Amino acid sequence: MASILFSPAFQATAIFPSTWSELNRSGPPRLSSILPRGRPQELESLKVSVEAEPRVTAPLQLVETERCVDGKLAAWTSIRQERWEGELVVEGEIPLWLNGTYLRNGPGLWNIGDYNFRHLFDGYATIVRLHFENGRLFFGHRQIESEAYKAAMKNKRICYREFSEAPRPDSFLAYVGELASFFSGASLTDNANTGVVELGDGRVVCLTETIKGSIQINPHTLETVGKFEYTDNLGGLIHSAHPIVTETEFLTLLPDLVRPGYTAVRMEPGTNERKVIGRVNCRGGPAPGWVHSFPVTEHYVVVPEMPLRYCAQNLFRAEPTPLEKFEWHPESGSYVHVMCKASGKIVASVEVPPFVTFHFINAYEEKDENGRATSIIADCCEHNADTTILAKLRLQNLRSFAGQDVLPDARVGRFRIPLDGSPEGELEAALDPEEHGRGMDMCSINQAHLGQKYRYAYACGAQRPCNFPNTLTKIDLVKKKAKNWHDEGGVPSEPFFVARPGATEEDDGVVISMVSDKNGGGYALVLDGSTFEEIARAKFPYGLPYGLHGCWIPKKAS
Ligand SMILES: CC1=C(/C=C/C(C)=C/C=C/C(C)=C/C=C/C=C(C)/C=C/C=O)C(C)(C)CCC1
Numbered sequence: 001m002a003s004i005l006f007s008p009a010f011q012a013t014a015i016f017p018s019t020w021s022e023l024n025r026s027g028p029p030r031l032s033s034i035l036p037r038g039r040p041q042e043l044e045s046l047k048v049s050v051e052a053e054p055r056v057t058a059p060l061q062l063v064e065t066e067r068c069v070d071g072k073l074a075a076w077t078s079i080r081q082e083r084w085e086g087e088l089v090v091e092g093e094i095p096l097w098l099n100g101t102y103l104r105n106g107p108g109l110w111n112i113g114d115y116n117f118r119h120l121f122d123g124y125a126t127i128v129r130l131h132f133e134n135g136r137l138f139f140g141h142r143q144i145e146s147e148a149y150k151a152a153m154k155n156k157r158i159c160y161r162e163f164s165e166a167p168r169p170d171s172f173l174a175y176v177g178e179l180a181s182f183f184s185g186a187s188l189t190d191n192a193n194t195g196v197v198e199l200g201d202g203r204v205v206c207l208t209e210t211i212k213g214s215i216q217i218n219p220h221t222l223e224t225v226g227k228f229e230y231t232d233n234l235g236g237l238i239h240s241a242h243p244i245v246t247e248t249e250f251l252t253l254l255p256d257l258v259r260p261g262y263t264a265v266r267m268e269p270g271t272n273e274r275k276v277i278g279r280v281n282c283r284g285g286p287a288p289g290w291v292h293s294f295p296v297t298e299h300y301v302v303v304p305e306m307p308l309r310y311c312a313q314n315l316f317r318a319e320p321t322p323l324e325k326f327e328w329h330p331e332s333g334s335y336v337h338v339m340c341k342a343s344g345k346i347v348a349s350v351e352v353p354p355f356v357t358f359h360f361i362n363a364y365e366e367k368d369e370n371g372r373a374t375s376i377i378a379d380c381c382e383h384n385a386d387t388t389i390l391a392k393l394r395l396q397n398l399r400s401f402a403g404q405d406v407l408p409d410a411r412v413g414r415f416r417i418p419l420d421g422s423p424e425g426e427l428e429a430a431l432d433p434e435e436h437g438r439g440m441d442m443c444s445i446n447q448a449h450l451g452q453k454y455r456y457a458y459a460c461g462a463q464r465p466c467n468f469p470n471t472l473t474k475i476d477l478v479k480k481k482a483k484n485w486h487d488e489g490g491v492p493s494e495p496f497f498v499a500r501p502g503a504t505e506e507d508d509g510v511v512i513s514m515v516s517d518k519n520g521g522g523y524a525l526v527l528d529g530s531t532f533e534e535i536a537r538a539k540f541p542y543g544l545p546y547g548l549h550g551c552w553i554p555k556k557a558s
C-alpha cells in the first residue's frame with residue numbers, strides 16, 4: 001500500500017474500466033480515479049490510497065519510463081489512467097462571465113504495454129474537459145473509444161495504421177480480415193486524436209484525417225457516443241483535420257488522391273450530408289499537397305497546395321518513412337487556389353514560394369474603394385519551407401531534450417493572393433519572427449473575426465534553447481509585436497481565445513491553455529486576453545500528455 005497526499009478538492013472513488021485495468025496490469029502502483037464531493041474549501045486534506053496490483057506476465061504493460069513521474073515533463077508521457085473527473089482548486093480569479101466548457105483533444109496514449117509508439121501524432125485520443133462555472137473549474141479526461149483504440153486494448157497490439165505506425169501484417173490481417181480491405185482504407189485508423197468541434201446543431205465531434213475517424217462524444221461525460229456517419233456518397237478516405245465550423249455550416253476539403261485535386265464541401269447543421277461546393281485540380285506533383293487545415297474569407301475558400309504531398313504508397317506501407325505518409329516535392333511547385341463559396345468557381349490560382357504549414361491562422365479579403373475584393377490575405381504558422389519539424393515531433397526527440405536549441409524556426413507566413421489574374425502570389429513573414437522566439441504553431445483567434453480583417457493571433461512560441469514551442473505568444477499583426485508568457489521548463493498547449501460576451505475590443509476575453517510543468521505535474525491556465533497576464537491557474541491531479549486542439553462550448557442561455 002502506498003499513499004499520495006492530494007489537495008482537498010479530490011475524493012477517491014475507483015472508476016477503472018476493464019480495458020485500462022488490463023493495460024496497466026503490471027508496473028508501479030496505480031492511483032484510483034477521483035471524483036469531487038463539495039467545494040474545495042469545505043473539504044479536509046485527504047489521503048488517497050493507492051493499491052499496488054499484483055504483477056502478472058501479460059502482453060500489455062505500461063512501461064515505467066513512459067509513465068508520468070514527478071520531475072519529468074508529463075507532456076510526452078502516456079495518460080495515467082483512462083478517465084478522471086473532479087473539481088480543481090483555483091488560484092487567482094476566474095472571471096464570472098466565463099461560463100462554458102473548453103474541450104481539448106489530442107494523442108494521449110503512446111504505448112500498448114511495452115510497445116512504444118514512434119510519433120506524437122500516433123497516440124490514442126484523450127479528450128480533456130475544463131468546465132467553467134461561476135468562478136469554479138471542473139476538470140475531466142477520458143479516452144475516446146475509437147475502433148482502433150478498442151481493438152488495441154482487446155488484442156493487446158496495434159490493429160490499424162496510425163500516423164507513423166502500422167500493425168504487423170499478421171495482427172492486422174487477423175483483425176480486419178481480408179486482404180482486399182488493405183486497399184479499401186479499412187486498415188486506416190479512426191483514432192480521432194486531432195481536434196474537436198461543436199457543430200451548429202450542438203453535436204460534438206472529434207476528428208482526425210481519416211473520414212471514418214469522425215467520432216461523436218458527449219461533451220458533459222466525454223463518453224463516446226459513436227461514429228459520426230456521413231450520409232452522402234462522396235466517398236474518399238481522408239479530409240482536412242480542421243473543418244471550418246460556424247453556427248450555420250461545416251466546411252471541409254477532401255483531397256483526391258486518385259485524380260489529384262481537392263473537393264470543397266459544406267454540411268448544414270442537423271444533417272450528416274456533405275454537399276459539394278466545387279473542385280480544384282492540383283497544378284503540380286504526383287498527389288495533392290497535405291491539407292491539415294485551410295482558411296476561408298467571407299466569400300472564398302482558400303485551398304493551399306503545398307509541396308509536402310500525400311503519398312498513396314506511404315499510406316499503406318508497413319515500415320516508417322522519413323516523412324511518414326508524405327513526400328517533399330519542391331520541384332512540383334507550391335500554389336494557392338481561391339474558390340468562390342457561392343458558385344464553386346476558381347477565381348484565382350497562383351504560384352507561391354515553397355511553404356510548409358499545418359495550421360492556417362485566418363484569412364480575409366482586401367477591398368478597393370468600391371468594396372470589391374482585390375486580394376486575399378491568408379496567414380499561417382509557416383515552418384520556413386522546412387519539413388524537419390515532422391521528425392522533431394517523434395517522441396524519442398521530444399523526450400530527449402538536453403538543453404540544445406533544436407526546434408526549427410517558424411514564422412507567421414502571410415500570403416497575399418491577387419484576384420486580378422496575376423499568376424503569382426506573395427509569401428512573407430507578417431512580423432519579425434524574433435518577436436516570438438522563432439517558434440510558431442498551435443494558433444487561435446477571436447472567432448468573431450473568422451474570415452474577417454483581424455489584428456490578434458494567439459499561438460505557441462519559443463524561448464530558446466528548446467526542442468518544442470514553450471511559450472504562449474500574443475501577436476499584434478498591426479504593431480508587429482508579440483507579448484510572451486513563459487513558465488521555465490514547462491510546455492503549454494494551444495492558447496485558446498474566448499471572447500467576453502458583449503466585448504467590443506478584439507482582445508477582450510481570456511486565453512485558456514493547459515501546461516505541463518517541469519515537475520511532472522500540470523495546470524490549467526487562464527490569461528487575460530488583453531494584457532496577456534495570468535489571472536488564474538488550477539493544478540491537475542497529475543500531469544497530462546500534450547494535447548492538440550480545442551473548442552469552446554458556451555453555456556447555453558436557460
Ligand atoms: C495523415 C494521415 C493520418 C493522420 C494524420 C494526423 C493524425 C495528423 C495530425 C497532424 C497534426 C496534429 C499536426 C500538428 C502540427 C503541429 C506542429 C507542426 C507543431 C509544431 C511545433 O513547433 C492518418 C489518419 C493516420 C491516416 C491518413 C493520413
Ligand SMILES: [Fe+2]
Binds near residue numbers: 358548
Ligand atoms: Fe492541427
